Amino acid sequence: MKSVKKVENHITHWLKSYLEEAKMNGFVVGISGGVDSAVTSTLCAQTGHPVLCLEMPILQDKNQESRAKDHINWLKNQFSNVSSLHLSLDSVFLSFKALLPPTEKEDAHFLSLANTRARLRMTSLYYFAALHGYLVAGTGNKVEDFGVGFYTKYGDGGVDLSPIADLNKSQVFTMAKHLGIIESIQKAAPTDGLWGDQRTDEDQLGATYSELEWAMEAQTNKRPVETFSEREKVVFERYLTLNHQNKHKMNPIPVCEIPQEYL
Numbered sequence: 001m002k003s004v005k006k007v008e009n010h011i012t013h014w015l016k017s018y019l020e021e022a023k024m025n026g027f028v029v030g031i032s033g034g035v036d037s038a039v040t041s042t043l044c045a046q047t048g049h050p051v052l053c054l055e056m057p058i059l060q061d062k063n064q065e066s067r068a069k070d071h072i073n074w075l076k077n078q079f080s081n082v083s084s085l086h087l088s089l090d091s092v093f094l095s096f097k098a099l100l101p102p103t104e105k106e107d108a109h110f111l112s113l114a115n116t117r118a119r120l121r122m123t124s125l126y127y128f129a130a131l132h133g134y135l136v137a138g139t140g141n142k143v144e145d146f147g148v149g150f151y152t153k154y155g156d157g158g159v160d161l162s163p164i165a166d167l168n169k170s171q172v173f174t175m176a177k178h179l180g181i182i183e184s185i186q187k188a189a190p191t192d193g194l195w196g197d198q199r200t201d202e203d204q205l206g207a208t209y210s211e212l213e214w215a216m217e218a219q220t221n222k223r224p225v226e227t228f229s230e231r232e233k234v235v236f237e238r239y240l241t242l243n244h245q246n247k248h249k250m251n252p253i254p255v256c257e258i259p260q261e262y263l
C-alpha cells in the first residue's frame with residue numbers, strides 16, 4: 001500500500017458514513033482470533049460508534065479462543081465504545097449434529113458440518129444486530145471474497161457490509177501492524193477455525209495467500225502461462241480450480257426471468 005494511513009482513514013470514514021446514512025446504531029463483529037476480524041473490529045471501533053465484539057466458539061481450538069479474548073481485551077482498553085459477549089455454541093452445534101441421520105459420505109458430512117458452524121455464527125450475529133439496530137461487519141478479504149471464494153455461503157459470507165474486502169491478505173497484515181494489533185494474532189497462521197483442529201487456510205487452499213494473490217493478479221492481467229515457473233503453474237491451476245468451483249458464491253444469485261408474454 002502506498003499509504004496505509006490513508007487507507008485506514010478511508011475505511012473508517014466509509015464505515016461511519018454508511019452507518020449514519022443507514023440510520024443504524026453500531027456494528028457487530030464476530031471475533032475469531034484471526035487477523036481479519038481483528039483489523040475489521042478495530043476499524044469499526046475507530047468510527048466512535050458502538051461496536052459489539054461477539055466471540056462464538058464451537059468446540060474451538062484453545063489457542064484461537066485465547067487470541068480472540070486477548071484481542072477483545074486490547075480493543076476494550078483502547079476504545080470505550082466497544083463491548084463484548086462470549087456465546088458458546090457448543091451445545092447448539094452438538095444438538096443439531098445429533099439430529100442428523102447416518103451417512104456414508106464422510107467427506108461431504110464433515111464439510112457440511114464445518115459450514116454449519118459458520119451459519120450458526122451468522123445466525124447469532126444477526127440476532128444481536130436486530131436486537132440493537134447494528135450492522136454485521138464482514139471480515140473477508142479480497143482474495144477470499146473475489147478470488148477463491150474461501151468462505152461459507154450464508155455463513156461468514158452473510159454480512160451487511162465488507163470493510164476490508166478490497167484489501168488482499170498481505171495488505172490486511174500490513175494494516176494490522178499499522179494498527180498495533182497484538183503480536184500473537186499477527187504471527188498466527190491464518191485459519192477459518194471451522195474444523196476444531198490445527199489445520200490452516202494454507203492446508204485447505206493448497207497455496208499461501210501471497211501465492212494466491214499473485215495468481216489473482218496474473219489472471220486479471222492475462223499473463224501468459226508460458227512465462228510461469230513450475231510452482232507458479234501449479235498455484236495458478238489451483239487458483240483457477242477454486243475460482244471456478246466457488247463461482248456460485250461470488251456471483252449474484254441467478255434469477256429465472258420470465259418472458260413478458262408469459263405473464
